[in-house]
Amino acid sequence: MTTTKKTRLVVIGNGMAGIRTLEELLKLAPDMYDITVFGAEPHGNYNRILLSPVLAGEMTIKDIMLNDVDWYAQNGITLHLNKTVTQIDRVRRKVIAADGTEADYDRLLLSTGSNPFMLPVPGKDLPGVISYRDIKDTDEMIEAASRYRHAVVIGGGLLGLEAANGLKLRGMDVTVVHLMPWLMERQLDRTAAGLLQKSLEAKGLKFLLEKQTEELVKGESGRICAVKFKDGETLPADLVVMAVGIRPNTGLAETAGLYCNRGVVVNDTMQTYDPRIYAVGECVSHRGIAYGLVAPLFEQAKVCANHLAQLGISRYTGSVTSTKLKVTGIDLFSAGDFIGGEGTEEIVLSDPSGGMYKKLVIKDDKIVGGVLYGDTADGSWYFQLLRDGQNIRELRGRLMSGQSHLGNSGHQGQNNAASMPDEMEVCGCNGVCKGTIVKAIKEKGLFTLEEVRKHTKASSSCGSCTGLVEQILASTIGGAYQPVDTSRKPLCGCTDYTHEEIRKAIVERKLKSIPEAMGFFEWRNVNGCASCRPALNYYLLCAWPYDYRDDPQSRFINERAHANIQKDGSYSVVPRIYGGVTTPAQLKRIAEVAEKYAVPTLKITGGQRIDLLGVKKEDLPKVWADLDMPSGFAYGKSIRTVKTCVGSEWCRFGVQDSTSLGIALEKALDRMWAPHKVKLAVSGCPRNCAEATIKDVGIVGVDSGWEIYVAGNGGIKAEVSLFLVKVKSAEEVMEYASAFIQLYREEARYLDRTVHWVQRVGMDYVKKRIVADATGRKALHERLKDALCDEKDPWQERVRGAEAQEFMPIRFQSKNHVSGDTHE
Amino acid sequence: MSEWIRICPLEEIPRLGSRVVQTVKGDVAVFRNGSDEVFALRDQCPHKGGPLSQGIVFDRKVTCPLHGWTVQLDSGEAVAPDCGCTHRYRARVDKGEVYLNLS
Ligand SMILES: Cc1cc2nc3c(=O)[nH]c(=O)nc-3n(C[C@H](O)[C@H](O)[C@H](O)COP(=O)(O)OP(=O)(O)OC[C@H]3O[C@@H](n4cnc5c(N)ncnc54)[C@H](O)[C@@H]3O)c2cc1C
Ligand code: HEM
Ligand code: SF4
Ligand code: FES
Numbered sequence: 048m049t050t051t052k053k054t055r056l057v058v059i060g061n062g063m064a065g066i067r068t069l070e071e072l073l074k075l076a077p078d079m080y081d082i083t084v085f086g087a088e089p090h091g092n093y094n095r096i097l098l099s100p101v102l103a104g105e106m107t108i109k110d111i112m113l114n115d116v117d118w119y120a121q122n123g124i125t126l127h128l129n130k131t132v133t134q135i136d137r138v139r140r141k142v143i144a145a146d147g148t149e150a151d152y153d154r155l156l157l158s159t160g161s162n163p164f165m166l167p168v169p170g171k172d173l174p175g176v177i178s179y180r181d182i183k184d185t186d187e188m189i190e191a192a193s194r195y196r197h198a199v200v201i202g203g204g205l206l207g208l209e210a211a212n213g214l215k216l217r218g219m220d221v222t223v224v225h226l227m228p229w230l231m232e233r234q235l236d237r238t239a240a241g242l243l244q245k246s247l248e249a250k251g252l253k254f255l256l257e258k259q260t261e262e263l264v265k266g267e268s269g270r271i272c273a274v275k276f277k278d279g280e281t282l283p284a285d286l287v288v289m290a291v292g293i294r295p296n297t298g299l300a301e302t303a304g305l306y307c308n309r310g311v312v313v314n315d316t317m318q319t320y321d322p323r324i325y326a327v328g329e330c331v332s333h334r335g336i337a338y339g340l341v342a343p344l345f346e347q348a349k350v351c352a353n354h355l356a357q358l359g360i361s362r363y364t365g366s367v368t369s370t371k372l373k374v375t376g377i378d379l380f381s382a383g384d385f386i387g388g389e390g391t392e393e394i395v396l397s398d399p400s401g402g403m404y405k406k407l408v409i410k411d412d413k414i415v416g417g418v419l420y421g422d423t424a425d426g427s428w429y430f431q432l433l434r435d436g437q438n439i440r441e442l443r444g445r446l447m448s449g450q451s452h453l454g455n456s457g458h459q460g461q462n463n464a465a466s467m468p469d470e471m472e473v474c475g476c477n478g479v480c481k482g483t484i485v486k487a488i489k490e491k492g493l494f495t496l497e498e499v500r501k502h503t504k505a506s507s508s509c510g511s512c513t514g515l516v517e518q519i520l521a522s523t524i525g526g527a528y529q530p531v532d533t534s535r536k537p538l539c540g541c542t543d544y545t546h547e548e549i550r551k552a553i554v555e556r557k558l559k560s561i562p563e564a565m566g567f568f569e570w571r572n573v574n575g576c577a578s579c580r581p582a583l584n585y586y587l588l589c590a591w592p593y594d595y596r597d598d599p600q601s602r603f604i605n606e607r608a609h610a611n612i613q614k615d616g617s618y619s620v621v622p623r624i625y626g627g628v629t630t631p632a633q634l635k636r637i638a639e640v641a642e643k644y645a646v647p648t649l650k651i652t653g654g655q656r657i658d659l660l661g662v663k664k665e666d667l668p669k670v671w672a673d674l675d676m677p678s679g680f681a682y683g684k685s686i687r688t689v690k691t692c693v694g695s696e697w698c699r700f701g702v703q704d705s706t707s708l709g710i711a712l713e714k715a716l717d718r719m720w721a722p723h724k725v726k727l728a729v730s731g732c733p734r735n736c737a738e739a740t741i742k743d744v745g746i747v748g749v750d751s752g753w754e755i756y757v758a759g760n761g762g763i764k765a766e767v768s769l770f771l772v773k774v775k776s777a778e779e780v781m782e783y784a785s786a787f788i789q790l791y792r793e794e795a796r797y798l799d800r801t802v803h804w805v806q807r808v809g810m811d812y813v814k815k816r817i818v819a820d821a822t823g824r825k826a827l828h829e830r831l832k833d834a835l836c837d838e839k840d841p842w843q844e845r846v847r848g849a850e851a852q853e854f855m856p857i858r859f860q861s862k863n864h865v866s867g868d869t870h871e
Numbered sequence: 872m873s874e875w876i877r878i879c880p881l882e883e884i885p886r887l888g889s890r891v892v893q894t895v896k897g898d899v900a901v902f903r904n905g906s907d908e909v910f911a912l913r914d915q916c917p918h919k920g921g922p923l924s925q926g927i928v929f930d931r932k933v934t935c936p937l938h939g940w941t942v943q944l945d946s947g948e949a950v951a952p953d954c955g956c957t958h959r960y961r962a963r964v965d966k967g968e969v970y971l972n973l974s
Contacts, residue, residue: 491952502952504938574887574905577927577934577941600887604925604936612936616922856891856898857879 053081056355057142057152059132059299061086063095064328064344065158066114071352073122079356082124083150085142087131088181091115094492096341096524098185099373102213106489108182113492125150135303137321154355157300157311157319157326161293161339166201170263175271176287179210188288192217195285199223199274201260203230205372207290211252212374214286222253222282224260224274234370234381238397239404239420246377246402255282263287295330295337310337315362317351327351333365340368341524345494360543369430371423371521378522380426383416383433384408391415396447405447412440427517438809441769473519474505474512481519488523496520536796539578541571546582546796553590561587561598581606582797585684588720589792592834599850605682608853609841610667618667619660621681622674623717626691626710626729627655633676640673654681654688654726665854671842677717678842684798687726689713690738694731694748703748705731708777712746715781716788718838719831722795722804725788726761740768743791743801744784749773753780757787757813758805766802769810772818786817786827789834793827875963875970881907884969889924889933896973900924901962902944904931909969910944911962917942917955 056072058065061084069082086092090112097111119126130144141151163178165171175191177184191198192214200211203225215221223230229240244254259277263284266272275281295310306312306320310332317325317333327347329339338344343366350363369382387393387408396405403421407414407429414433419426432439439446469482487493487502496517499505505516537543549568558564561583565575575583580601587595599607610618624633637657641649647661656679662670671678680686691709695701709729719725728739729746739745741761745768747754752775759768771787774780790813795804805813817824845854884890884903891914892899898914900923908931914924921937931944941950947959961972 572930574929576929576932577939580927580929600885600928603927608925612922612925614919614937616925852883852885852890856893857901858893 054079054153055151056080056082056154056156057150058082058084058156058158059135059142060158060160060328060330061088061090061092061126061128062158062160062328063092063113063341064160064348065156066092067345067348068156068158068327068351068355069122069124070114071349072355075352075358076356080154082122083127083152084119084124085127085130085132085144085148085150087129088183089129090182091118091126091128093182094524095181096373097489098179098182099209099213100489102185102188102210103216104213108185110489111492132299135299135324137303137324140323153323155324156351156355157324157330158328159296159299159330161329161337162296163289164292164294165289166260166291168260168262170265170271171289173263173265173271174269175285176263176289178289179206180293188214188286189217191286192219196220197222197283198286198288199282199284200288200290201274202290202292203227203254203256204233204290204292205231205370207288208247209373210288210290212247212250214288215251219286220253221251222255224255224258224276224282226257226259228257230254230256231372231381234385234418235379235420236385236406236418238399239379239381239406239418242399242402242404242420243372243377243379247374293329293339295332297330300326300330308332315350315364316354316359317347317363318354325351325355333363336365338366338368340370341494342366343368367430367434369426371426373522373524378419378421378423380419380423380430380521381417382426382430383414385416385418387416394447407446409439412438414439423521424514424518427514427521437807438811441810473515474503479503479505484516484519485523488520493520494524538582539576541565541575541579542568544568546586549583550586550590550794553586559587559591559594560596561601577603581684585720585722585797589834593837599853606684607850608664608667609678609682609845610662610664611682613660615661616664617661618664619658619681620662620667620670620674621652621654621656621658621679622676623679623713624656624676625713626689626706628691628706628710636674636676640670643673644670652681652688654679655690656681656688665856668845668851668854672846674842676842677840680718683720684723685721685725686713686716686719687724689716690726690728690742692730692736694729698731700734701731701748702750703731703753704777705729705737705746705748708746708753708780709737711777712781712784715785715832715835717835718840719788719792719835721788721792722797723800725791725801727784741765742768744768744787746780746784751775753777755780755783755787758801758810760800760802762800769805771814782824782828783817785831786824787813789827789831790816792831874974875972878962878969878971881909881964881967881969884909887928889926889928891922891924892971894971894973898922898924899960899971899973900933901969901971902928902933903969904928904944907964909962909964911960911971912942912944912947913958913960915957916940917947917949917957918953923957 092114094111094113100106127148130148132142133145134143141149143149163180177187198214198219198221200207200223203223211221211223229237230244231240261277262275263271264273264275271284271287273281274284297307297311300311301307311319311326311330312332313319313326317327319326328344346366347363350361353361372379391408391410394407405419407417413436417429470480472480484503484505491502493499499516538546538549558567564583584598584601604612610620641659644666646659650658652658689709689712691706694705695703725743727744728737728742730737730739731748735747739747740756741759745756745759754773755771756768757771760766791801886903887905889900889902892901900912900914902910912923914922916923916935918938918940921935923933923935925936926933932941934941940953947957949955963970
């Protein structure tokens with residue numbers, strides 16, 4: 048072998064798993080391989096799962112192409128269409144197709160998918176008897192529907208029902224024959240299946256349950272004419288679709304002597320028993336499981352690509368799958384162990400006449416499975432809880448009413464994507480309606496929330512419509528949608544390491560700058576990106592408050608300019624007004640500055656202070672100098688305000704001095720950076736005028752002391768805070784509140800609000816660290832004081848000339864001469 | 872017409888940062904990346920006109936501060952899947968001084 052020649056990779060099977068692997072590989076190592084693909088079908092790679100909408104007449108074949116022939120050419124891939132590989136010569140490392148085409152390989156990827164299982168009954172090879180697997184089958188069904196009347200679908204599973212629904216929509220008279228006592232028994236319990244059957248019957252489908260097919264009867268024309276059952280009954284049929292299951296397509300691998308056991312057996316790196324040969328997709332058996340849904344296959348593809356690219360750092364450890372039926376108008380979701388058994392308990396909510404059924408199976412305070420029918424709005428949420436193995440004890444009371452009932456703003460209270468009309472707005476931030484999202488998913492072949500965000504911008508801003516977008520994804524592509532595993536979230540696309548791993552290494556390996564951290568973790572992109580740089584900057588700042596030099600270029604503009612950028616590129620300035628208590632002198636100064644700099648808008652903020660909106664960037668240092676007030680940090684992932692009510696000093700109900708405590712807290716936390724914004728409030732009595740129970744830390748005065756609440760949120764998704772502890776004195780409040788905030792600073796992921804973090808780690812954990820462990824609490828409090836004692840006010844530093852370039856544009860003085868006038 | 876105009880010494884643009892130059896053709900953002908290359912773009916994002924000069928710079932790209940589009944510094948093209956282009960001007964460094972060409 049000469050060194051100039053590239054390694055050769057041959058792919059057998061031009062389907063969803065194989066080509067996804069190539070896409071992932073090309074992202075990681077675009078030039079590593081000379082790639083050849085063999086495909087038995089005459090088409091480029093298409094989205095097999097959308098054959099159902101094609102059959103139903105909702106889409107065309109053109110709509111469902113994922114990679115057309117041009118794509119292969121553009122990526123320098125040799126594509127052999129319509130060529131079935133019949134032999135793998137492992138000694139000479141060569142594959143041979145039926146027509147004699149050969150290709151040599153250094154690495155081989157098997158992605159041959161699976162074969163539909165055909166019942167071994169007489170007549171199974173008659174014309175008019177088909178399976179449902181590819182474009183050819185679909186075309187045949189469409190063609191039959193235009194000429195014949197009676198269709199029988201054998202198999203009442205996912206595939207069979209989608210076929211039956213499509214044929215019915217194309218005008219055929221359809222009967223579904225099923226061996227088991229209820230439909231989709233592998234995904235549904237009896238009650239849910241009953242509801243499903245009822246709504247499909249309402250669409251005109253007929254069902255024969257517990258029926259065993261004995262023979263497919265040949266008619267005079269030579270074509271199928273009837274189906275005969277064991278009990279002697281017969282049913283007329285011009286078309287029979289067998290959808291009774293699939294078998295991994297391992298014939299080729301077996302002939303080549305590769306170890307197979309109901310699938311080509313692979314290890315966690317997707318490697319077969321021949322180290323040069325990898326396998327992905329439905330043809331694979333991994334830890335004894337062969338998957339038949341797209342989502343796990345895509346996870347396999349990602350891992351396989353990583354190893355083909357010789358990065359060698361990822362493992363596939365299996366998937367938990369969920370199912371959705373893609374029949375328009377039917378909403379059904381199923382995941383995990385939905386039947387239950389010893390040691391499990393069930394929570395069931397059932398309204399059969401309203402067509403609604405919800406069942407969750409719970410074991411050891413964790414969701415292990417569930418079935419939803421009629422209202423699947425919370426399917427993604429439950430599935431996430433299931434996959435993450437999250438303890439649901441605290442959620443139990445509101446589990447059934449669902450996440451979407453916890454108060455979402457921004458989309459008219461809609462929480463059921465299926466019933467939304469196409470023109471209804473889903474994402475209020477970016478003005479994206481449902482139809483646009485569905486169209487993008489179908490036309491661009493999107494599979495993940497991230498992809499939808501990138502392409503449509505839906506849910507990419509505030510994120511409150513994430514649940515809706517997930518539902519739309521799930522109902523458009525079925526079980527192919529898999530919510531991300533939040534328990535292992537890489538920091539960003541530049542690395543595979545998680546926030547937690549990176550934070551730990553920063554401390555343990557004493558990494559003290561962004562380049563050091565990126566070097567240590569072998570960041571994929573030079574300088575990272577706009578997601579990881581601010582996160583790293585914060586993590587370093589939090590770990591090394593004395594040693595780390597803040598990197599302004601790794602901060603979002605608001606934090607670099609210490610003001611909020613507005614949509615016209617001007618800035619807003621919010622000076623700090625501790626506890627919302629001000630003086631005539633302060634107010635006069637603000638008024639004078641507003642006049643002097645012609646500030647177009649003055650607004651009282653929700654945080655009890657005054658916002659000067661529309662200041663030009665170059666005026667900022669002068670405005671700050673004239674105001675001579677501390678920065679309100681209204682722009683940062685930082686302490687915002689401590690909102691207070693008037694409290695016992697004036698209020699006739701007040702039992703505690705909420706204003707003084709609020710001011711003291713705001714002074715103690717001044718200039719504090721955090722993973723996200725931090726808002727506090729203090730109320731002087733349980734009437735709670737400061738709305739303390741929707742804050743990151745809320746304090747409510749009672750006669751005998753103070754109650755401390757944490758992890759509330761008043762924003763996109765209203766979250767009522769959780770009770771942490773009751774204490775007697777204001778000093779104790781300072782200690783507990785600071786300790787809680789410091790724990791959040793040290794352990795939350797960048798951009799987590801306290802609520803997200805607490806939901807992940809659990810309130811029990813927080814109480815253990817803050818309430819039970821007095822030494823730990825005091826240490827946290829001290830660490831926060833330490834971190835803040837040297838922080839300078841950013842405005843006053845800039846008034847004295849720091850970062851002057853940031854604010855000064857360069858101006859032409861004459862046509863040819865330009866000067867960098869940093870000062871007037 | 873090909874006129875190079877001296878802007879400022881290279882060190883007056885922060886590494887992985889930018890300066891705004893006010894010109895007869897409007898604001899131009901002059902960027903300096905991690906390997907001290909300089910680039911100049913019209914200071915308007917192809918999306919909704921956000922000031923690209925205020926974005927985070929990495930590699931040969933900048934991410935717009937308003938809605939997070941990423942724009943290629945060497946071409947002015949938005950990075951896929953976003954689609955759009957902002958005007959690019961020529962910029963270079965010579966003996967530690969940054970020059971801009973508006974033609
Ligand atoms: C109608 C329908 C609806 C579905 N709906 C869903 C759904 O809603 N959600 C979901 O998650 N999944 C769904 N699936 C399943 C999903 O499509 C499959 O899991 C997925 O396509 C499997 O990918 P694969 O690459 O392993 O196999 P395939 O996509 O089948 O690709 C294998 C390819 O290899 C070719 N091939 C085989 N042997 C050879 C050979 N020797 N030489 C050359 N080429 C060969 C085959 O012709 C085929 O093109 C559906 C499937 C069908 C048929
Ligand atoms: C870039 C967009 C945003 C800007 C520029 C912005 C700016 C501000 C400002 C300046 C304040 C006054 C705060 C203070 O006095 O410190 C404020 C308050 C507030 N913002 Fe935003 N905000 C933005 C996005 C959001 C979002 C997305 C939410 C919802 C999660 C939100 C929720 C709030 C709430 C609830 C308050 C009131 C705080 C209180 O009562 O204590 N803001 N915002
Ligand atoms: S919360 Fe209580 S003390 Fe504070 S203003 Fe309201 S009623 Fe008065
Ligand atoms: S204006 Fe730049 S991303 Fe919207």
